[in-house]
């Protein structure tokens with residue numbers, strides 16, 4: 694029987710790489726969510742289908758609290774089940790702490806924290822044994838972040854508590870929950886040729902940005918049978934980040 698993944702924010706960057714990896718090499722049918730870029734989302738679906746799996750793009754804003762259970766219901770209705778959830782959608786609002794408005798705080802917490810809770814809650818209710826929840830955190834929560842990271846680091850740090858508590862609560866149902874902390878990854882959010890790239894490269898042992906595919910490899914491992922006894926874990930894909 695086919696297995697189904699939901700990857701939030703799967704139209705580009707790390708989410709698109711995860712969606713394509715799960716479809717092409719791990720054999721999952723894959724649903725992705727997106728907000729702005731319909732064309733990019735449909736392109737990911739075409740690639741999923743070219744890999745011989747079913748693909749589904751759902752326009753669903755993580756900032757919309759009502760959307761969480763709807764999107765999980767749509768995945769189950771249209772693809773038959775939800776076996777792995779990848780909480781990837783995330784936004785950054787970097788800036789000095791005194792420059793951040795309450796609207797920034799609300800938006801970042803809505804997308805990076807509340808949505809992760811609500812979609813995980815809805816997905817867990819529909820998952821059977823072997824279900825997997827993987828969330829995308831950030832290496833910023835493991836070290837003193839660079840300047841401007843207060844809000845983003847706070848939001849991503851919340852995922853540690855959520856992941857460990859989900860692991861405990863869902864373990865008796867054979868569902869795992871894990872957290873992946875990427876270091877600097879070359880995407881639209883954080884381009885490797887951007888103005889802040891050099892100090893980020895220098896902050897890694899390997900002296901470079903990672904690729905979205907390198908994060909997708911870790912998610913694929915956590916989705917696999919090989920990782921059946923890994924839960925409540927925080928795994929880094931950060932090139933040896935030590936800022």
Ligand code: NDP
Nearest residue numbers: 702704705706707727728729730755782783878880882883
């Ligand atoms: P990108 O900005 O390149 O891509 C973000 C994706 O999320 C897009 O598909 C976008 O879709 C979607 N998205 C954005 N806002 C929402 C929303 N409100 N609801 C649903 N989907 C949304 O980001 P990355 O690929 O770089 O980042 C992916 C994750 O990895 C994030 O959680 C980020 O915090 C984390 N991360 C990234 C790092 C990096 O260096 N790149 C480092 C550490 C962590 P669309 O544009 O179509 O709306």
